[in-house]
Amino acid sequence: MVAVTELGYVCFGVADLGAWRDFAGGILGLEVTQEPAHPGKLFLRTDYWHHRILLEENGADDLTGAGLRVAGAEEFASMRAQLEAGGVKVTTGSSQQAAERYVHEVMFVRDPADNPLEIFHGPRVDPHRPFHPARPRHGRFLTGDGGVGHMILRNKGLDEAYAFYRLLGMRGGVEYRVPLPDGNEAQVLFMHCNERDHTFAFGPPGRKSINHLMLQVDNLDDLFMTQELVQASEYPILISLGRHANDHMLSFYCQSPSGWMVEIGWGGRPATHQSEYYTRDTFGHVPAADRMGPGMSIDRE
Ligand SMILES: [Fe+2]
Structure with a gap:
C-alpha cells in the first residue's frame, strides 16, 4: 500500500490579503514572499521549502487545498491507482497547475466531507534561500x-x-x-x-x-x-x-x-x-x- 508522507503545503483563499500579510509576518513571524509570475498571491515560508502556505485573494476565507506529499513519481502513479480502485474520483493536475504550486506533479481529490486535497510529489526546496522571518524570532518552526x-x-x-x-x-x-x-x-x-x-x-x-x-x-x-x-x-x-x-x-x-x-x-x-x-x-x-x-x-x- 502506498502512503502519503506529510502535509507538505496548504492553500487558502482569503478575503483580505493585506490583513493576512500583517498577521502572518508581523504576528506569527512567517516569511512572506511574492512571485512576479503569480501576482495576487502570497507565499508564506517556514523553512527551506519554496513555500509552505499559499494565500490567494478570494472570498472563501477557507482551505482551498491541503497538499499531501508522496515520495516520488512511482508512488504518485501508484497512489492514483490505489484511490481509483477505492472508488475515489481523481483529477490529474496540468503542468501549469503543478508549476503554480512549485511541485513536479499534482492531482486533486475530495474527501467524504468535500475537503479539497492535493496529492503531489517533488516540492521545490530552496537551500540557497535561508528562512528569513518577517519579524525577529528566537528559534524556528518545526517542520x-x-x-x-x-x-x-x-x-x-x-x-x-x-x-x-x-x-x-x-x-x-x-x-x-x-x-x-x-x-x-x-x-x-x-x-x-x-x-x-x-x-x-x-x-x-x-x-x-x-x-x-x-x-x-x-x-x-x-x-x-x-x-x-x-x-x-x-x-x-x-x-x-x-x-x-x-x-x-x-x-x-x-x-x-x-x-x-x-x-x-x-x-x-x-x-x-x-x-x-x-x-x-x-x-x-x-x-x-x-x-x-x-x-x-x-x-x-
Ligand atoms: Fe491542534
Missing part, C-alpha cells in the same frame, strides 16, 4: 519530516473519514471521548502519516473545511512572544494556553483574519503509534465560548 503542521478538518462522519484517510495510507483512531452533559460523548478522530502525532483530526461537523492550522515552534520563548503579539492585536485568543493530552502540545489558539483558528504549539511529542484515549486535556485550553462558532469547540477539554 522537517513532520510536514508543515496539522489541521482539524470538517467531516461527515468519523467512520467515513477514517476509511478515506486509510486509503491514503494514514493511520489513527479516536483519541478523545469527552463526556457531554446529556450523557453522550464527543469523539475526535486523529490520523497520522509520519512522526508528527497527527496530521489531520476530525470532530463535530463544521461549516468551513478548516477548523484550525497548527504551526509548531522549537523555542518556548517564541510561543509566549507570539501570544503577546496576538494579545496586543485585534485578533482574539479563542482557546487559552493549555496542554493537549494526546500530543502533549503546549499551545494556544487565536483567530486568523479569515475567522478560522491558528494554533501555535511547542513541546509536542512524536506519534505513539498505539491507540489510547483521553477524556480531557492535561490543563488549560479554555475556549472563549462567546466567540466560538459551530464546530469550533472540539478542542475543549
